[in-house]
Amino acid sequence: MIATATAEAVTLLTSRLGAGLLVARELEPDLLWVSVNPADVRTATATMKELGTRFLVTVGIDERPLGGGYGIVHLFAMDDAHQFVAIDCPVSAGDPRIDSITPLIPGAAWAEQEFHDMIGVEPVGHPDPRRLVLPDDWPKGVHPLRRDVAYNYRPPSVEGAAPELKSPPKGTSVVPIGPFFPVLEEPARFRLFVEGETVVGCDYRGFYNHRGIEKLGDSVLTWDRIPFLAERICGICGFIHSTCYCQAAEKAAGIVVPRRAAYIRTIMLELERIHSHLLWLGIAGHIIGFDTVLMQTWRIREPVMWLTEEISGNRKTYGMNMVGGVRRDISDAQLPRIRDVLATVEREAIAVRKAITDDSTLHARTKGVGPLSTEWAREICVVGPPARASNVPIDARLDHPYAAYDDLPPHLCLADGCDTWSRVIVRLDELADSIRLVREAIDNLPTGPVLAEFDEIPAGRIGVSAVEAPRGEAIHFVMTGGVNRPYRWRVRAPTFPNLQAIPAMIRGQSIADVPITIGSIDPCFSCTERMETVDCRDGRVRVYSLKELQALTQSASTGDGGYDL
Amino acid sequence: MSATILKVAALAILNVALVLLLSPLYEGLLRKLKATLHSRMGPPVFQPFLDTLKLLGKEDLLTVQHPAYAVAPAAALASVLLLATIIPIGGAPPLAFAGDVIGVVYVASMSAVLLILTAFASGSPYAAVGGSREMMSLLSVEPVVAVTLVVGAMKAGTLSVAGIADWNAAHGPTISMTLAGVALFLAVQAQAGKLPFDIPEADQEVMGGPLVEQSGPRLALFRWTMWARQLVFSLLLVELFFPWPRTGVLAADAPLALLKALVVLVLVAVVDVVNPRLKVEQAMGYYLRVALSSLAAMAFAVVGM
Amino acid sequence: MLLSKLREALICVQAGRVTLPYPFAPHDPAPGFRGKLSLDADLCIGCGGCAAVCPSGVILIRDDAPMVRTLHFSLARCTYCGRCSEVCPEGALAHTLEFETATNTVDDLELSLDVFMGPCQRCGRCFPPPTSMEQLPVRGFRADTSCARAGADLPAPGLLDLWAPNGVTSAVDLRRPTP
Amino acid sequence: MITFRLLEAAAAFLIAGALGALITARRGRRGAWVSVVAVSGAAILMVASAVRAFRGGGDPEVSALPIRALGAALRIHVDPLSAVFLCLAGPIALLTTLYSVEYMGRFVRDGLTKYYPVLLILFLAIGGTVVTTDLFWFLVFWELMTLTSFVLVIFERESREAHRAGLKYFVWNQGAALGLMGAALVLWRRAGSFDFEAIRVSLATLLDTAPVTGHAVLFLFFFGFATKAGILPMGTWLPDAYTAAPTSVTAAFGGTMTKLGIYGLLRVFLHLLPLGPATTIWGIVIAVAGLTSLFAGTLSALKQDDAKRLMSYHVIGQVGYMFFGVGAGIALMQTDPLLGTLGLVAGLFHLINNSLYKPCLFLGAGAVEYRTGSRSLSALGGGLGGVMAGTMACSLVASLAIAGVPPLNGFTSKWLLYATGILGAESSFLLPVAALVAMFISIVTLASFVKYVAGAFLGAPVVTPAGAPPIRDVPATMLAPQYVLAGACLVVGLAPFAVLRLVHQAIVGLPSMIGAPDFASLLGGSNTTLALARDGITLASWAPVPLTAVLLILGIAAYVGLQRAGGVVTRRVPVWACGEEENPAELRYRADSLYRPFKDVFHGMYPRMPVVRFEFPDFLRRTLDLDHWLYQPLARGTQGAVRGVSRTHVGIPQVYLLWIIIGAVAVILTVLLVTGGAP
Structure with missing residues (x-):
């Protein structure tokens, strides 16, 4: 039995998407699974927005071992109806691209940057196509959450890599808050663009702790x-x-x-x-x-x-x-x-x-x-x-x-x-x-x-x-x-x-x-x-010497190195 | 003649030594008090001395190589100690002939100026923000100090520090002097760099502001300067505005003055404990209001109250 | 405003000093606290249940010889979840109330235990004999040198003499006290 | 007669120098050196005549070139007040000219033919203004000064800014000069003579008989001098003109020209006007005007990003201090001669101090501009201290001096001013309030100069772009004047006694200052301590040398103790930026970012400057460019001049300004023609 609210959602999605709606079924009492044609992801998102649902997160799944391509699943919540809705877009493995929904939902920006980094599906039309999760010296084209990348794969770091930073607007100077700032107990880097003491903008670089x-x-x-x-x-x-x-x-x-x-x-x-x-x-x-x-x-x-x-x-x-x-x-x-x-x-x-x-x-x-x-x-x-x-x-x-x-x-x-x-x-x-x-x-x-x-x-x-x-x-x-x-x-x-x-x-x-x-x-x-530190299988515990630690902290501050899977 | 000079020199050395040696101790006492109010044990009372010793032995990290950069900390400490020779500690100021309340106001700002210049010289954006804030807090606090001292000068009819103190000791409390004293107390809060006015240093915002690039011995001297500054200001407050009782004997008056200064600093520390840091514009607004309301003290002074 | 400040001051004053003089006086955690692991080598039958459940892979098991199973503990990685002690059928692993694990040498937290086991009749690999009677002749263990430094819960270094380099070991644990 | 001869010789030096420079101007630096020689000669002679005046060897008044019909003559008399100004004008003229030698090298394109000759005539006019005791000639010199300075303001012919500034300058100053002429004419009609002595008598009677006219005349004088001095709101011309003119000229302006406004005030209100109720009223007016200016001018300075503009606003602010001192002194003179004299001494002493540090600051800013091509503090971004150490040291000293940091000279004069204000409480409740405002502004001054020093010199060392030559300090001829001035700031600060005595002499030498206390009873007889005493009780004291000695001892003890105790190991480290920063240049905290919150809090207190927009069509701009129709033609020949003059008459009915110039010149010429120039 499909609950009333989800039934309405399915009806509306069907009318909007037509043939673009591939599957809609209730996987669990509170989870509606809707597979749509990737080309229609924006329409589907717009429909979800119209229904008053709240965007949660996007899950990128490498389904190639299962015989598919890449699954991009946008999760939404219908809070009043106590329901989750998953909009699943099976992206073909040959052309890993999908329309970005960030222009519709600003809150989806990071989620999309993340699957871009980790799964390698490019959100087309994303306003900020920079890296979010991967370190700056991570080689291009290696997407760690793909199934063919081993969990302990350590790529050689790219020489001369530097973070892509926004440059400050004219007439402002930069006051960095982080990566290592006293009241931020963890590393995160806000580059404040200030005029006087007034912040006119900022640039963020984080995910220094990513451990896969x-x-x-x-x-x-x-x-x-x-x-x-x-x-x-x-x-x-x-x-x-x-x-x-x-x-x-x-x-x-x-x-x-x-x-x-x-x-x-x-x-x-x-x-x-x-x-x-x-x-x-x-x-x-x-x-x-x-x-x-x-x-x-x-x-x-x-x-x-x-x-x-x-x-x-x-x-x-x-x-x-x-x-x-x-x-x-x-x-x-x-x-x-x-x-x-x-x-x-x-x-x-x-x-x-x-x-x-x-x-x-x-x-x-x-x-x-x-x-x-x-x-x-x-x-x-x-x-x-x-x-x-x-x-x-x-x-x-x-x-x-x-x-x-x-x-x-x-x-x-x-x-x-x-x-x-x-x-x-x-x-x-x-x-x-x-x-x-x-x-x-x-x-x-x-x-x-x-x-x-x-x-x-x-x-x-x-x-x-x-x-x-x-x-x-x-x-x-x-x-x-x-x-x-x-x-x-x-x-x-x-x-x-x-x-x-x-x-x-x-x-x-x-x-x-x-x-x-x-x-x-x-x-x-x-x-x-989502931090984790030690590689479990081979059991080697690495002891860092003071020198190595210094090197690590220095490299971490430039946003490279430090984290590997 | 030479006997007079010797006496002046001895008194000056006494004042300097008292301020130099007692200020870290006072700071230690305040830390202990603050810790008690924080429900924690706190460092030993002598910790500031130990901190200083430790810092003196540390490496001196320089972001820029500049003679003025190296000289400023020593000069800043010297300027505060100089201030100690033109304010009274239990007796007339040793160098009373050399400076009056205007001198006090200006000499008092020297250490801040040196700190600010050092901050800008370091090239750190945090130091620049902190220096800018220090300047702004100077801009808002110095007028309050000036108003209160001018009230004293108006009441006593002289600009001499000793003259004002003597007049107040002789005439007993008056409305205008008490109001001025309260205003100066509020200013001491900022001069001592205590909450809610430790805005320039604000370690959670600008990581120590002007001091962010100061290390080792330089940091030790700047810290000492601040401790000395808070002691000197509280001494100025109690000697000019609350000089009673006064015996006329240095051996009795000086310890009493130091005790009263400690009481002032304890009050300052209590205010520090129950306040968050204000923003610099809020602090400026506050001191603007204090300065304007201390004009009331001037008004009282004019009508002779 | 002023009332607020007074209330704040009152809270501060009322509480009094609450910090503990911890490093100078012992601080005992609550009973049931999952502190440092202790391993009673005598009880271990080498079943490997602990290694199977350990989330952070503290325990590694290696069968060096048909009758020797090596359990390697990297306690530096232990997350004190207590799964191992929970699943240990013999109660060989337990959590103590100890929480001071700081050391200058990481090796102090490495612990290696060789358990002498019965070889499987079919495949020849190590195998915990199912009955107590069968266990009797094959029980035994060996502890690595580094264990000695790790703490009092571990066997004395003298036992290391039992080790025969060629892998043939005495089947009888000489140290085992008679009931 | 000796004084007259000395001054004559000085004038001759300057005129000859101007001609020489005109001839040699096209030959590299030769014109510059000719000017330097001429100015140094003149400066020595001016100082010599001043020394004579201070020695009491003041020659009686000498008059020449009489114009009988007008009762005017070139009456020359050097009294101690004139001597003070001669002592300033001569050396500062020399220093700025010396500085020009290298500095003006970058303006060769604009043609130096119109620089040195005009500059020398400006110095001549300044000297003339302060030595004449004839109102007519005073105005002639005044007008000459205005015209020459106008030419210097619009010196950069390509710059639209300069032309706008020049126009503004011209309108205000010519208007003010017209006021002065009007006042002079009214007095002349009463007295029948332009002689100061005659006018002194007639002004007193005028105030008694026709107070409205009398006060109108005084207003015109006040307006004229306040405008020249740059008192707000009349002084709005000042920041633009100062910024537009070449920096060497700006320094000369700041060091001497605008200070003549104070000279005029002292002359009129303490020489031409006997003490009386009128002086009290105008004293208060002057003091209030000064207070307004020092407040508004300095607060505005805090907002500036252009180094020269920042300093120009400080010219306004500093002149405010002087006006406050002089005004308070004039107002108090009758009720409390002690404080009255103190205020006047303070005002004039502040003027001297200002003439030391202000040119030094301008020269420093010019040096920075000379090497970097920029005056914007935000664009400079600091870091020049390492490569321009000399300039930085001088600018730092001058900055601290202007901010009144003891023991530099600015503190001493401010101390005198505050003492006047605070101790004047019995006369008026407002005086201590004014002193407090001045104290507050003193810190604002400090803030803005910290901004200047930080914005230009402090911070991480400047990085020159690849290929560009590294920035070096300026050549010796540009550095030496700065050293001299900065050194003077320090010396006068530590030993203000001699200078103060001269200032006191200049003040009490004025005819209205009868009954003024002598120096010993004003500031004590000691040569180590300035002690203001009344009835034997010390009211205020300042002893720079002992305090500095103690400061030095303590400082050295701390420094040496530190070196000994620490055995300090130093290490160079990069600036901590919470991690590694890829682009350190972005981290430079911009100078215009400083004190933003302060500006926001005090937003309401900023004066709304009257915004007068001079947008004039191109043809008019060309017309007003003296280069086109006045200067170049004059330099090249009569024919060109004729053509140029004729062009000015093409379709310019609305150019009242021109009529002012032509009118002024015509009046002078007519008078000379009518009287035939004969005695």
């Missing part, structure tokens, strides 16, 4: 190992990624997670949100020089970390998720302790909130800073607190319920200031709501097993899952393959769309506002860039 984690998942690791790798995509919201991956795999395999496991996942996800928001608040304070906020919020955060350590055995990277449920149960003896910690954190968080809401110097630093209009937030497909602070009512927990959120609906915390202050308020609201959710979850914790039993996962299935991370919505796409591993695993971290909104947010602001504006989206560069 998707390639590892596709080619080396098994179902059960990937959650632990996925968890390490992000140091703060790792559990979100492992949950998201497990859910995508469970959807693809049709595994039903036991309720207790769903509740435990919810508890951990919300604990993660609590400590992540407190962490962010501290970092935001630090960015504007308010170190007291940093020290105090991190002090308040610490009991939550101890709590997660008690529950999971580690303060971060809990290692609890498995495909089919969770590994570790929460014992009844731990429940009072959780309640205690929640009470403390709640009391302290309320005090902090009370103290800072009327602080006029904080207002001076955050109100009107980093403006992101509702329209542009929708255009660039911003997610999470930045979207909600711009009055875009999206929350994956409500739009695409997972874990136990169908039983425990969160409040939708919206603000309409469209600025950094609103982002603070939204996060403070969510913090309070998360405490409520955890409390309700442990009060209603069902009994039963925590891990579902399942057999081999069949090949050729597809699962799409969204999880609302503290920073916004994370999307994992899984296409199953044989021999106990996925054929394609695609990760979209929340920072990926949010970061694309930065240039618009800092234009016209002063240099002093740039760090806090970047900070206000709570950027996680390695999430976005």
Whole structure:
């Protein structure tokens, strides 16, 4: 049975595309798969836009071993209908080109640059055809996510390669923020074009941390190992990624997670949100020089970390998720302790909130800073607190319920200031709501097993899952393959769309506002860039000498070298 | 005659030594206080001395080779120490004959000027932004300092620093002098480079601003200059505007003055703890308002209150 | 505004100092903490389950000879996920509460264990004998030199004498204490 | 008589030099050297006559070339005030001429025939203006000065900018000169003579009998002198004209010509006008005008990107300081002679200081332009310090001097000004406020010169494009004047006593300054300390030498201590740019980016300059180009002149300006013809 909303979508697509619509079927209750003729991708996208859907990400799949060409799958979300829609464009292997949809959806820019780099399908008409992901000294024509490129292939670096940079407009000078900048904890390079202290434009070069984690998942690791790798995509919201991956795999395999496991996942996800928001608040304070906020919020955060350590055995990277449920149960003896910690954190968080809401110097630093209009937030497909602070009512927990959120609906915390202050308020609201959710979850914790039993996962299935991370919505796409591993695993971290909104947010602001504006989206560069470090199979651990490290850092700063698969 | 010269020299050396040696200690105390308010342990009180020693032994990294670049840090420290000889610490300023409040205002700005020139010389864009900010903060703070000192001069009818201090000590608190003192206290916040006015250095925005290319010994001297500057300004504040009680004995007045200066700096540190950094235009707007409202102190001074 | 500042100051003052004197005083993690791996070589039967589940490939298994299986642990890469200890049927692998793993030599984190096993009658490869009785004559292990430095959980270096260079080994673990 | 002879000889030197330069101008640098010789002769003679005046050997007034019908004669008298200006005009003329030798090399295309002769006549006019005590001749010299300087402003004949600036200059100054002529005519009708002494008497009676007319006359004087000095809003001509003229000329303008506005003020308000209620009123007017100018002029300077334009706005600002000092002094003279004298001394001393650092700055900017061809600070991007070390050192010293950084000379005069203002609180509440504004502006000055120094000299070393010759420092003849001026800034700053005594002598020597305190009771008798005392109580003190000594001792101790303690190992490193930067040139922070937020905050305070757009058709431009119809013809022969003059009469009914010139020249010629030039 096809739901009403998706039925409407199919009808409209059929009328618009005619013969261009190749296949439309519901792969899962919440995933509509539409294959269209690649030539009609713009029409299909325009139709999706007309339907009010939200662009998520593009998945590029090398389907040549399966007898096809390249699959370019644009994922969309129909939030009101709780549906995902995949627009699949089978691109022929002989002519790997497809019309770019960025002119229609500005937020698709990076997604398209990424499949251009990784799969080698060229988005025709893309406004910025520069490299996004691949290093500058990576040879042309080598596309790492193609199946014929080995996961540990190291190409010789191209001599004399330099990043393609935008040159500053006349009358401006460049102030570089990054790759190594004190308040950006990870490398990212913004070249600000400034007139006085006013930023008139910027150029971005990032993806210095890219380690080909998707390639590892596709080619080396098994179902059960990937959650632990996925968890390490992000140091703060790792559990979100492992949950998201497990859910995508469970959807693809049709595994039903036991309720207790769903509740435990919810508890951990919300604990993660609590400590992540407190962490962010501290970092935001630090960015504007308010170190007291940093020290105090991190002090308040610490009991939550101890709590997660008690529950999971580690303060971060809990290692609890498995495909089919969770590994570790929460014992009844731990429940009072959780309640205690929640009470403390709640009391302290309320005090902090009370103290800072009327602080006029904080207002001076955050109100009107980093403006992101509702329209542009929708255009660039911003997610999470930045979207909600711009009055875009999206929350994956409500739009695409997972874990136990169908039983425990969160409040939708919206603000309409469209600025950094609103982002603070939204996060403070969510913090309070998360405490409520955890409390309700442990009060209603069902009994039963925590891990579902399942057999081999069949090949050729597809699962799409969204999880609302503290920073916004994370999307994992899984296409199953044989021999106990996925054929394609695609990760979209929340920072990926949010970061694309930065240039618009800092234009016209002063240099002093740039760090806090970047900070206000709570950027996680390695999430976005999907970092992983060690080559697993050959077991060699490389020890860098000081000299090599220096060489590495120097080369990384020019944007070349450093990362390989 | 020679006895007078000797006395002047001794007092000058005493002032210089007090400022030079106590300023890192005060900074250490402030750090400790700040750490306590941050709920953390904080470095030992003597850490600034250790930092300085460590920096002195470090390599000196130069982005440009220029004699002025090498001389500026020493000159900056010297200018602040010179300032210490024309302000009172528990007694009349040793070199009272050589400079008055106008001299104080101008000598006080010398260290900032040297820092700014060094910043621009380094060729770093961050230093340039920081230098530009330092200049702007000088532009907004110096008028406040000037207004308060002029109020003192108007009340006392003299431009001499000692004269103002003596007049205030003799006449007790007045509305105009108290207002001026409050305004100068607000200015000390910026002169000390403390939040919310550490805008030029702003390590989260411009990575230390004018200091970004200063390293090793040069950095040590510039840091020392800043510590000394904050002590000198708080001494100026307490000696000119809050000189009571005064015994007339240097051995009693000097420790008292230093204690009062510490209290001022503690207040400065508390303000520092509960504030984020302002943007430079906001700081300028703030000091413009302070300067204009300290004109009220002038008005009070004119009507004799 | 001022009230706000006072509230902020109050929060600061109320909390007092909370930082721990950690390096100078021990800090114990919560029970159940997944710290440094410990390996009880006595219990290992060389089944290889740990290597099969390890996500970061810490554990490598190599069959050097028909009766010698080498387990190589690169603990520098360990992510402390605890999958190995979870799947170990004999409880040979466990997490301790230790978290201080810093070392000057990466070799300290390399650990090699040779387990003497029964050879498969058909293919000749290493094979964990299914029953306790069968295990009895073939159990044994050998630890690499570098293990010695890694910590107290590992066997004493004296045991290395058991190694016979030609690959023929004593089938009996001399060290095994009698119950 | 000796003084007169000296001045006569000086004039002869200048005229001969002008002729010589005219003849030799086409032969390379010969004309330049002829001019240098002539100017040095004149300068020595001018200084010598000034020395005589200071020594008290002031010869009585000498008069020549009488025009009986008018009661005018070339009356020459050098009093200490004139002597101060002679002392400035002579050496600065010499330094700028010397500088011109190399500098003007780049203008050969524009034809140097009209440069040196006109420049020398300008110096003659400046000298004449300050030594005559006859209002008629004062105006003649004034007019001559205006005309010659106009020719120099529009020197670059290809430049449209120069022509626009020249026109603006001409309109304002000729208008102001007309005002002066009007005032002179009114007084002449009363007194029947142009003699200063006669006018002094008639002006006093005029103020009593017809106060409206009297004040109108004073207004015209004020207007005329303020315009020449560049006081806003009349001074809007100044930045354009200063920027358009060749830099050597600009330096001469800044060092001497515009300062004659102050001379005129002092002459009129303290010589022609006895102290009285009128002086107080006009003192206040002058002070307020000065305050406005120093505020608006300096704030505008902060926004400039063109080095010369930046400095030109500072000319306006600095003249504001002088006007403030002089005005406050005049206003206070009757109520508080001590502070009144202090203000006047401060104003005049500031003028001297300004004549030292301002030309030095202009010459520095000219040197940069000479080597790089650019005056835009943003385009320069800094980094010249390494290759133009001498120029940088001089510019830095002069910049710090103008900003009033102790112990340089600018601080001392500012200190006197502030002391006047702050201690004048009992007379007026506004005086300390004004002093505060001046202090604030002093920091603005500092900011804009930091911008200049940073924009031109500081920063990463400049990289010359491949193939281009490396940038070197300017030749010695261009560098020497800068060294002299910068050195003078330092010396006067450290030992202002002698100069201040002369200034004091010049001020109290003015006829209206009766009852002014002597130097010892004003600033103390010490030769190490300036101490302003009243009733035996020291009110303000400044001792540059001890303070500098202490600063040096401490600085050297710190420096040596550092070298000893550190055993410093230095290493060259690239500028940290958060990683490696591919194009370091893009990282240069542009000079026009500096202080942007400040400009935004103070946006409302910036004066709205009256924008007068002079857009004139080509034929008119050609007409106004003196080259076309006046100068070239004169130089080539009468026939050409006739043709040129006739062309000016073709279809130009609206050119009132021309009528002004022709009118002025005609008046002078007629008067000479009528009286037959006989005594």
